Amino acid sequence: MTGRFSMAGKVAMVTGAASGLGLAIAEVLAEAGAHVALADIDREGLDRAVGAIAAAGGRAEPVQLDVSDRGAIRQATDDLVARRGRLDAMVANAGVTAGPGYLTELGQINAVDDGQWDRVLQINLTGVFATIQAAAKHMKAQKSGRIIAVASVAGLKSEVMCGYAYTATKSAVVNLVRQSAMELAAYDVMVNGIAPGPFRTNIAGGRIRQPDVAQQFASMVPLGRIADPDEIKGLALLLASPASSFMTGVTIPIDGGIMAR
């Protein structure tokens, strides 16, 4: 990768990088020349992911952590900067499902479980905030950097297939992007969001891989199909690289046309 899309000499961290969209994003940043720290709660998945990136000629390291542990994400970010001297891109991607949407009885408002609500907020909202905060500390000091938060089309509109805590946290992430982008603009730090439609990953135990579920999601997409994780790579690299030097505060749908419908 050359020119405005090059990440040569840059240092990046991606949370939730052992699987799905986070892994695809870590792969493309490494392919573009960055040294990438892959942060995830899943140790075995991390080792596989880092091994695969190294085998493809990329530079990657594993960091096992739970993003809902604010101290852990702060410490891991400080440690990465201490080791590599800088932080150019942070991708707050780790996230979990909140179960089915209200079409299913289990997903209806009176069935929402307090424990699950709290856990989803801890990971999808507090974890994303702590990740942005940890990166901002270093990027403000170095007066440069790119922060990307992975939201969802379910944060831009109501979504029958997703649980309440999921849609609420994803919507909150969209405004965290705007709010932090405004503060950090003075430091030449850009903050943007990605709002994916349905992608074939391991979220919700890989439920989206079941043919009937995949078909249900595909029927909502104007392009008529769900996406492969590799299809996130172009947008992620755009937002992490010098190619997006005049973009900040936006969350971009990558959804086969869902938001245009």
Ligand code: NAD
């Ligand atoms: P995935 O399950 O394949 O990957 C998520 C990764 O995050 C896993 O490796 C998991 O171990 C890790 N993780 C989960 N909880 C964690 C925690 N507390 N701390 C650290 N790591 C943790 O799912 P995915 O679909 O790739 O999800 C990535 C992001 O994309 C999520 O934020 C998700 O909400 C968002 N998203 C996905 C879709 C989709 O259709 N797949 C659509 C819209 C948004």
